[in-house]
Amino acid sequence: MPRFLDGWLSDVVKNSLNRARVNKPRERPIYLLSKFIKSSVNKNAIIAEYKKKSPSGLNENRNLVEYVKFMEESGAIGISVLTEEKYFGGSYNDLETVTKIVKLPVLMKDFIVTEKQIDTAFNLGADVILLIVKILTERELVNLYEYAKSLGLEAIVEITDENDLKIALRHNFNIIGVNARNLISLEVDIQKVKKLLELIPKNIIKIAESGIKSREEIIELKKAGADAFLIGTTLMKDPNKIKELI
Numbered sequence: 607m608p609r610f611l612d613g614w615l616s617d618v619v620k621n622s623l624n625r626a627r628v629n630k631p632r633e634r635p636i637y638l639l640s641k642f643i644k645s646s647v648n649k650n651a652i653i654a655e656y657k658k659k660s661p662s663g664l665n666e667n668r669n670l671v672e673y674v675k676f677m678e679e680s681g682a683i684g685i686s687v688l689t690e691e692k693y694f695g696g697s698y699n700d701l702e703t704v705t706k707i708v709k710l711p712v713l714m715k716d717f718i719v720t721e722k723q724i725d726t727a728f729n730l731g732a733d734v735i736l737l738i739v740k741i742l743t744e745r746e747l748v749n750l751y752e753y754a755k756s757l758g759l760e761a762i763v764e765i766t767d768e769n770d771l772k773i774a775l776r777h778n779f780n781i782i783g784v785n786a787r788n789l790i791s792l793e794v795d796i797q798k799v800k801k802l803l804e805l806i807p808k809n810i811i812k813i814a815e816s817g818i819k820s821r822e823e824i825i826e827l828k829k830a831g832a833d834a835f836l837i838g839t840t841l842m843k844d845p846n847k848i849k850e851l852i
């Protein structure tokens with residue numbers, strides 16, 4: 607059983623446990639996020655996220671196909687698609703639409719607590735999944751990570767504080783995401799992210815997540831060790847911003 611935290615998170619976890627597997631044959635090769643990040647040398651490695659709404663108050667209903675095509679043309683190295691329905695307005699349909707049109711790593715952004723969800727990510731053509739340390743027991747985290755790997759998918763292990771980091775560093779995870787947003791208070795703290803990034807060994811790929819608004823912040827996060835940047839809200843509100851962030 608995953609960890610049921612307070613409020614909306616416990617509801618999200620409950621819904622995730624009940625989500626049915628989507629069965630269909632995968633129609634797409636796997637694009638490795640780790641490779642795309644490593645080969646992004648002359649620009650900032652940005653993963654552009656499509657997210658209509660969020661508990662932190664976002665509400666932007668823009669055209670999915672136009673958005674992801676624009677991000678790919680503008681040099682994003684990956685696309686993240688929310689598939690959680692109730693709190694983020696996402697869907698498996700959105701994910702499938704995206705994997706059919708882009709030649710970039712696609713992250714299925716959801717609250718993964720079962721292997722069924724990982725099967726669905728694979729079947730719909732996603733390349734990367736997110737595993738949130740806060741909502742899983744350590745055993746589940748490791749099992750789900752290994753399961754994703756066994757299918758050839760990559761996983762971003764998401765941490766939000768030092769306790770999560772301690773757990774993550776006990777295993778051989780190759781990609782760690784540091785979330786600036788506290789999932790319970792919803793507050794964003796970029797300084798916290800910098801501190802956590804500095805504690806992660808060099809050989810691990812590090813992604814700074816959430817709350818990124820400016821090029822200055824990206825430069826600061828890079829100095830602290832970030833290899834890539836996951837940006838949703840800022841790009842959903844103004845897609846053209848990618849030009850100055852990249």
Ligand SMILES: O=P(O)(O)OC[C@@H](O)[C@@H](O)c1c[nH]c2ccccc12
Pocket residue numbers: 655657715716717738764785815816817818836837838839840
């Ligand atoms: O919209 P922002 O602040 O740029 O954040 C993007 C991404 O980091 C955020 O959507 C996120 C990070 N971890 C999550 C876990 C679940 C849902 C959403 C998220």
